[in-house]
Amino acid sequence: MTKKYLPILQVGDVLLSPDIITERFCCDLDACHGICCVEGDAGAPVTLDEIAQIEDAVDTVWNDLSAQAQAVIDKQGVAYPDRDGDLVTSIVGGKDCVFTCYEDGCCLCALEKAWRAGRLTDFCKPISCALYPIREKTFGNGLVGLNYNRWDVCRDAVKKGKELDLPVYKFLKGPLIKRFGEEWYKELEEMAASIEL
Incomplete structure (x- = not known):
């Protein structure tokens, strides 16, 4: 055929x-363990509006982030322009998004985790992540x-x-x-x- x-x-x-x-x-988190938040050579694409929303959410999720992610955010912020000039979330060690957090061996988004727990109400995660x-x-x-x-x-x-x-x-x-x-x-x-x- x-x-x-x-x-x-x-x-x-x-x-x-x-x-x-x-x-x-159909995402299969049990099989992939959230590897899409770790693999790749740049962070998730974000808009200027999303950067502002993420900056507002940083204090809420700060303790969910690794020390390395906190250091990256302190140094360069929550986003940066990639090699094509597009704004993307900051990354740790050339791969992990700064908002990754680990639970039971699975990579999760700290922003989405806080949103699902009711700790964030207006913002879940960048639309580029939601649309993947x-x-x-x-x-x-x-x-x-x-x-x-x-x-x-x-x-x-x-x-x-x-x-x-x-x-x-x-x-x-x-x-x-x-x-x-x-x-x-x-x-x-x-x-x-x-x-x-």
């Missing part, structure tokens, strides 16, 4: 890789592009997504609605339903 290739899709001002509809994904494995790119003409990012550390999530038959866009329904709104997501669902796989 040959794979069907679809053109770039568009919902409102958002261009989408068709993989967001056709591929399956989707990566967002802003274009100069007002368009936003969404791509499905394939990463070998997420192979267990791909496996679990296939087992559950869960498309990427359905796995990320909450973050997509938070980022683009209910109406936009309904239009995405309608488009997905019209595509024959």
